[in-house]
Amino acid sequence: MTANDPTQPIPGTYLFDGKMAKKGYGLNKMCFSFNEQSARDEFNKDPDAYCTKFGLTDAQIKAIHERDIIGLLQQGGSIYYVAKFAGLLKLNMQDIGAIQTGMSLDEFKAMLVRRGAGEE
Amino acid sequence: MANIIGAVTTSHIPAIANAMANKAEETPYWKPFFDGYPPVRKWLNEKKPDVIVLFYNDHGLEFFIDKKPTFAIGVADEYHNSDEGWGIATIPPVTGESELSWHIANSLVEDGFDMTICQEMKVDHGLTVPLSLMWPGNDYGHVKVIPVCINCEQHPMPQPKRCYALGQAIGKAIESFDSDMTVAIFGTGGLSHQLDGEAAGTLNRKFDLECMDKLVTNPEELTKYSNLDLVKIGGAQTVELNMWIAMRGVLRGKVTELHRNYHAPISNTGAGLLLLEHEMPK
Numbered sequence: 001m002t003a004n005d006p007t008q009p010i011p012g013t014y015l016f017d018g019k020m021a022k023k024g025y026g027l028n029k030m031c032f033s034f035n036e037q038s039a040r041d042e043f044n045k046d047p048d049a050y051c052t053k054f055g056l057t058d059a060q061i062k063a064i065h066e067r068d069i070i071g072l073l074q075q076g077g078s079i080y081y082v083a084k085f086a087g088l089l090k091l092n093m094q095d096i097g098a099i100q101t102g103m104s105l106d107e108f109k110a111m112l113v114r115r116g117a118g119e120e
Numbered sequence: 121m122a123n124i125i126g127a128v129t130t131s132h133i134p135a136i137a138n139a140m141a142n143k144a145e146e147t148p149y150w151k152p153f154f155d156g157y158p159p160v161r162k163w164l165n166e167k168k169p170d171v172i173v174l175f176y177n178d179h180g181l182e183f184f185i186d187k188k189p190t191f192a193i194g195v196a197d198e199y200h201n202s203d204e205g206w207g208i209a210t211i212p213p214v215t216g217e218s219e220l221s222w223h224i225a226n227s228l229v230e231d232g233f234d235m236t237i238c239q240e241m242k243v244d245h246g247l248t249v250p251l252s253l254m255w256p257g258n259d260y261g262h263v264k265v266i267p268v269c270i271n272c273e274q275h276p277m278p279q280p281k282r283c284y285a286l287g288q289a290i291g292k293a294i295e296s297f298d299s300d301m302t303v304a305i306f307g308t309g310g311l312s313h314q315l316d317g318e319a320a321g322t323l324n325r326k327f328d329l330e331c332m333d334k335l336v337t338n339p340e341e342l343t344k345y346s347n348l349d350l351v352k353i354g355g356a357q358t359v360e361l362n363m364w365i366a367m368r369g370v371l372r373g374k375v376t377e378l379h380r381n382y383h384a385p386i387s388n389t390g391a392g393l394l395l396l397e398h399e400m401p402k
Contacts, residue, residue: 009348010319010348010351010352011318011319012317012318012319012320013314013316013317013319013351013355013356014316014317015275015351015356016273016274016275017274017275017276018274018275021185021274025185028184028185029184029186032180032184034205035180035181035202035203035204035205036203036205037203040205069316070317070318073316073317078180078185078273078274079315079316079356080179080180080273081180082316083179083206083315084180084204084205084206086206087204087205087206087207088205088206092135092206092387093133093135093315093387093388094387094388096315096320097315097320097321097388100316100317100318100320101318101320101321102318108321111321112321112323112384112385112388113385115321115322115323115324115325115384115385116323116325116383116384116385116390117325117384118325118326
C-alpha cells in the first residue's frame with residue numbers, strides 16, 4: 001500500500017480540485033481520448049508515443065508504465081479518466097480497488113461485503 | 121400546468137448494465153438488487169409519465185475538464201449514448217422533450233440558476249443505466265427524457281443545499297408549463313462509495329439508510345452537509361447523493377414512500393432504490 005499523501009485533508013483520498021485538475025490535465029486528456037476505439041488502438045501500438053502526444057510528464061509516464069493507479073491519482077489523474085485507462089487494461093473498479101488498497105481481489109470484495117452488511 | 125406525479129431514486133453504476141447484458145439478474149450476487157425493481161416498473165407502467173426529468177452526473181463522456189459545467193440541461197429532441205471506453209454496450213437513442221426543456225432552462229436562468237444549455241449531449245451510464253433498469257429490453261423510447269447533469273467530479277462542486285434549491289426551481293418551472301403532461305423525477309447515482317485512493321472501498325450502510333429516511337421525511341437535514349462532509353462520511357463518490365437531493369427538491373407537500381430497497385455492496389457501492397409520491401398543497 002502506497003503511503004497516504006500528507007497534503008490531502010482526508011487520508012487515502014485525493015480530492016480532484018483545481019490544483020489536481022491543472023496538474024493532471026494532459027494525463028486526463030489522454031485518458032478521456034480512450035472513449036474512442038481508434039485512440040485505444042493507437043495507445044496500444046505505441047504507449048510512449050501516445051503519452052508524448054498529450055505532453056505527459058515523466059512521473060505520469062512512469063505511472064502509466066507501472067499501471068500505478070495511486071501514482072496516477074497523485075499526478076493529477078481524475079478517477080473518471082483513470083477508469084478509462086483501467087478499462088483499456090481490462091481492469092474493472094473492483095480490480096483497481098484491490099490494487100489501490102494493496103489487497104487481493106478476494107480480500108477487497110470481502111471487505112465490501114462486511115461493510116455492506118454494516119459489520120465494520 | 122404539467123403535473124409532477126412522483127419520483128424514483130436508483131443507482132446507476134456500469135456494473136448493473138454488465139449484469140443485465142450477461143443475464144446475471146437471478147444470480148445470488150445480483151438477485152437482492154434486481155428484486156427491488158418490479159414494483160417501480162409496475163408503477164411506471166401504470167402511471168405512464170410522459171416525461172422523466174433525470175438528474176445524473178456525466179463521468180467523462182460528454183464533458184471533459186476543459187469546460188466542466190456545474191449544472192447542465194439538455195434541450196434536444198434526442199440524445200445518444202456512446203462508447204465510454206470500457207466495453208459496456210451502447211443503448212438505443214433516448215427521446216427528448218425540447219419544448220419543456222427550454223421552458224425549464226428559461227425559468228431556471230430567470231431564477232438565478234445559470235445553466236449550461238445543451239442542444240447536443242452524449243448521455244453516459246449515469247442516465248442510461250436507470251432507463252435500462254426501469255424499462256427492461258431498453259423499451260423506453262416512448263418516454264421523453266430531460267437530462268439534468270450535476271458536476272460530481274471536480275471540486276468545487278455545487279453543494280447539497282444548492283442542488284436542493286435547483287430541484288425546487290425545476291419543480292416551479294414544470295408546474296408553470298402550460299400542458300397537461302405528467303412528469304416523474306429520477307435522482308440517480310450514489311449512495312456511499314469510493315473508487316479512488318487508498319480509501320477505495322469505503323462504504324457506509326448506516327449513513328445510506330439514514331439518508332433514505334431523511335430524504336423522505338426531512339430532506340432539509342441533508343442539505344446541511346457539505347460535499348466534504350459527504351466525502352468523509354461515505355467516500356469520495358458519495359457526492360452523488362446530490363442528485364437524490366435535487367430530485368427531492370422538486371417534490372412538494374406530503375411525500376409518501378411507496379417502495380424501498382437497499383442492498384450493499386453492488387460492485388463497490390451501496391445501492392438504494394426509492395419510489396415516492398407527493399401530495400401537492402391545494
